[in-house]
Amino acid sequence: MACQVMFFVYPEFVLLDLSGPVEVFAAAEAYAPGSFKVKIVSPEGGLVPSASASVTILTQKAVAEVVDTLVVVGDFGLPDRQVPRETVEFIKTVSARARRTASVCMGAFLLAASGLLDGISATTHWRYSGRLQSAYQSIRVDGDRVFINSNGVWTSAGMTAGIDMALAMVEEDLGREAARAIARMLVVYYRRPGGQYQHSSLLEIDPGSDRIQAALSYAREHIAEPLSVEMLADAASLSVRQFSRSFRQATGTTPAKALERLRVEMARPMVENSRESFDVIAMRVGFLDPERMRQAFLRILDQTPQAMRRITRSQMQQEQD
Numbered sequence: 001m002a003c004q005v006m007f008f009v010y011p012e013f014v015l016l017d018l019s020g021p022v023e024v025f026a027a028a029e030a031y032a033p034g035s036f037k038v039k040i041v042s043p044e045g046g047l048v049p050s051a052s053a054s055v056t057i058l059t060q061k062a063v064a065e066v067v068d069t070l071v072v073v074g075d076f077g078l079p080d081r082q083v084p085r086e087t088v089e090f091i092k093t094v095s096a097r098a099r100r101t102a103s104v105c106m107g108a109f110l111l112a113a114s115g116l117l118d119g120i121s122a123t124t125h126w127r128y129s130g131r132l133q134s135a136y137q138s139i140r141v142d143g144d145r146v147f148i149n150s151n152g153v154w155t156s157a158g159m160t161a162g163i164d165m166a167l168a169m170v171e172e173d174l175g176r177e178a179a180r181a182i183a184r185m186l187v188v189y190y191r192r193p194g195g196q197y198q199h200s201s202l203l204e205i206d207p208g209s210d211r212i213q214a215a216l217s218y219a220r221e222h223i224a225e226p227l228s229v230e231m232l233a234d235a236a237s238l239s240v241r242q243f244s245r246s247f248r249q250a251t252g253t254t255p256a257k258a259l260e261r262l263r264v265e266m267a268r269p270m271v272e273n274s275r276e277s278f279d280v281i282a283m284r285v286g287f288l289d290p291e292r293m294r295q296a297f298l299r300i301l302d303q304t305p306q307a308m309r310r311i312t313r314s315q316m317q318q319e320q321d
Helices: 015-031 085-097 105-113 126-135 161-174 176-186 210-221 229-235 240-251 255-273 278-284 290-301 305-320
Strands: 003-008 036-042 046-049 056-061 069-072 100-104 147-150 153-156
Touching: 003 015, 003 085, 015 036, 015 100, 015 105, 015 161, 015 176, 069 085, 069 105, 085 100, 085 105, 100 105, 100 161, 105 126, 105 153, 126 240, 147 161, 153 161, 161 176, 210 229, 210 240, 210 255, 229 240, 229 255, 240 255, 255 278, 255 290, 255 305, 278 290, 278 305, 290 305
Parallel strands: 003 036, 003 069, 036 056, 069 100, 100 153
Antiparallel strands: 046 056, 147 153
16 A cells, blocks of 8 residues: 655745655655655645745645655745644644654754654754754754654755655665665665765854854864864853853754864865875864774765775766766
8 A cells, every 4th residue: 555645835835845855755656656645735725835936836735634654844934933733733633643754954843843853853954953953942953964763753954855865765665775766766866874964064054143153263263273162162252061052052063063073074175186195184174183084974974085085086087088
C-alpha cells in the first residue's frame, strides 16, 4: 500500500521547499509504482500563492486524517506570525497518527508552536536558528545541520536541504539503492549526510547581537591563535556563562563548535585550491596539528582534507582535458 505523504503549506510558502521534496517522492513513485501518494493541503484549500513571483498552486483544504508522513513547508513570514489555534490542532492531530512528521526550513516554527519539538534536537534555515532557539527554549536547536531525524520527527534546513531529507526518507522506506537511483534521476548529489553543516553559514551569519558579532569578528581576526571561550567572552564584554548562553541563543550552536566550524570553513579553500602542506594550513587556521584538522573535516564535511584535495585536482584535470 502506498505511503500517504501530506504536504502542508501556508500562503507565501517557499516554492523550492515544496517542489524539491515533492519531486523526490514523485520520482520514487515512478521508480517503484505504488510506493508513495502525495497530496498538498493548506488551511483554506484552493489556490495558494508562493513567495515566488506569480506562482500559485492548487491545494486541498487541510483535514485531519491518517497519513504516513506529514511534511510542513516553510515560509519566511513564520517567525513573525502568530500560529492560529486551528493550525496547531491540525498538526498535532495528524502528527499523532503519522509514522513521521517533518518540516522544511521555516516550517520548524509551526512544529515548535505545536509542541512537537519540545525536548528534542531540531534544525531550520541557518539565518533563523537563533530565533527558533530564543522563541522555544525547550528545543535543542542545532543550526548547523542539513537535516535531523529525532525519533520520527524530522526537521531540515532551507531550500535544497528538503531534497536531502526526502531522499533520506526514501532510503528509509525503499533502501539505499532506490534512493541512489532517484538522486541520479533528479541529477542531484546523493545525498548530503544529515550531520553535514549548512554551507558556510557561520561566515555569513548575522546573530542580531553586537556583542556576539564582536566575538565572531575577533575569532576571524585571530583565527591562527589559540582561542578560548574566555577570550571570546572577553571580546563580547560578557561573563563566560552569559556569553555561552547568549551565543547559543543567537547562533543555535556552542562557541566551541562554532570556532571549529569557522576554522574548517577558512581552511577549506586553502585545502582545495592551494599547494600548501596540511601542516601549514592547519597552523594558519589555528588547529594544533594536521590530525586535529583532519578529524574536524570528517566531523563537519564528512571528508578528509586529503580526499577533498584529490577530488578538486581530479575535477580540474577533467576540465583541462
